[in-house]
Amino acid sequence: MIDVLYFAWVRERIGLPKEQIETSAATVADLIEELRLREDRYALAFSDLKSIRVAVDQTLVDFDTPIGSAREIAFFPPMTGG
Amino acid sequence: MTARVQAEDFDLAAEISGFGKDAGAIVTFTGIVRNLPDGSLREMVIEHYPAMTSPALQGIEAEARQRWALSDCAIIHRFGALAPGAQIMMVATASAHRSDAFEAAEFLMDYLKSRAPFWKKEITVAGETWVDSKETDEAALTRWD
Numbered sequence: 001m002i003d004v005l006y007f008a009w010v011r012e013r014i015g016l017p018k019e020q021i022e023t024s025a026a027t028v029a030d031l032i033e034e035l036r037l038r039e040d041r042y043a044l045a046f047s048d049l050k051s052i053r054v055a056v057d058q059t060l061v062d063f064d065t066p067i068g069s070a071r072e073i074a075f076f077p078p079m080t081g082g
Numbered sequence: 083m084t085a086r087v088q089a090e091d092f093d094l095a096a097e098i099s100g101f102g103k104d105a106g107a108i109v110t111f112t113g114i115v116r117n118l119p120d121g122s123l124r125e126m127v128i129e130h131y132p133a134m135t136s137p138a139l140q141g142i143e144a145e146a147r148q149r150w151a152l153s154d155c156a157i158i159h160r161f162g163a164l165a166p167g168a169q170i171m172m173v174a175t176a177s178a179h180r181s182d183a184f185e186a187a188e189f190l191m192d193y194l195k196s197r198a199p200f201w202k203k204e205i206t207v208a209g210e211t212w213v214d215s216k217e218t219d220e221a222a223l224t225r226w227d
Contacts, residue, residue: 007131008201009212058134060197074131074199078215081159081200082113082171082191 002067004031006045007076010052013045028054029063031073051077083147083155085139087130089162094172102154102176109183110174111191117166122206128161128170131199135159142193150186152177157190159200192222 001020011017025031032049035042046052049063055074056065067073084097094112102108117123139157147155154176164170171194175186194200202213 005131007199008129008203055131055134055199058131058137072133074134076131076199077201077212078220079196079199080202080213080215081198082195 002070003072004035005072005074007074009077010045010075014041023067025067027063027067028056028061028065028073031067032063032075045075053078083143085136085143085155085157087132087135087139087159087161089160091160091169092158092172094169094174097156097158097172098174101156101174105153105176105183106178107180107183108154108174108176109180109187110172111187112172113170115164115166115168115170118204118206122208123166123204124207125163125165125205126168126170127163127203127205129201129203130159130161134199138198139194142190142197145193146175146186146190149189150175150177150182152182152186155186155190157194159194159198161200163205189226192219192226195219196223 001022004021005018006014023031023034025034032046036046053076054061056070057072094110115126143155143157152175156174159171173187173190175183177183196219204211
């Protein structure tokens with residue numbers, strides 16, 4: 001089981017801040033594909049990957065990053081701090 | 083040295099009291115909640131990713147300290163609902179010479195904009211809008227490569 005977190009409009013589109021997912025996805029991209037196929041709200045949230053960023057265990061990574069033994073994956077829009 | 087995230091307001095003068103006492107220059111930057119052109123902003127809500135925010139701020143601070151000769155450095159970023167005119171964040175850098183302090187402060191700002199996990203949402207009478215990131219913010223990072 002892996003904790004999947006959503007922030008900002010990704011959280012709003014999916015409708016929850018966090019869930020536990022049982023997955024055999026090898027990479028972040030595979031996990032996104034799995035989520036997209038689940039329900040429309042996921043497909044909508046992940047419809048444009050240019051506007052999605054991902055962190056694996058709190059570190060920003062690319063979509064082709066292996067999930068390996070990661071415990072937490074977070075999806076969110078490009079950051080707007082400062 | 084400080085890098086922290088908090089809901090409460092901060093006092094710039096108190097934060098830099100005794101700051102960089104062996105330095106020749108201190109640069110500070112304070113970000114303020116800007117109203118919309120028509121004055122319709124009720125509040126700006128800042129969301130963040132608690133487990134990642136502190137490590138990200140500390141990482142950005144460590145990177146600045148590696149690149150410039152800083153005798154002190156501070157980053158404070160707020161989250162939650164903030165009214166127009168409220169302080170959002172501050173950075174302060176101290177060094178022997180002003181060029182290091184200015185450059186490091188700009189670097190910190192550029193990285194906070196695009197690499198620290200914060201998201202801004204504008205609340206007006208008409209509704210709520212997530213603030214879009216700007217391509218210019220992402221492009222600003224390339225000058226530090």
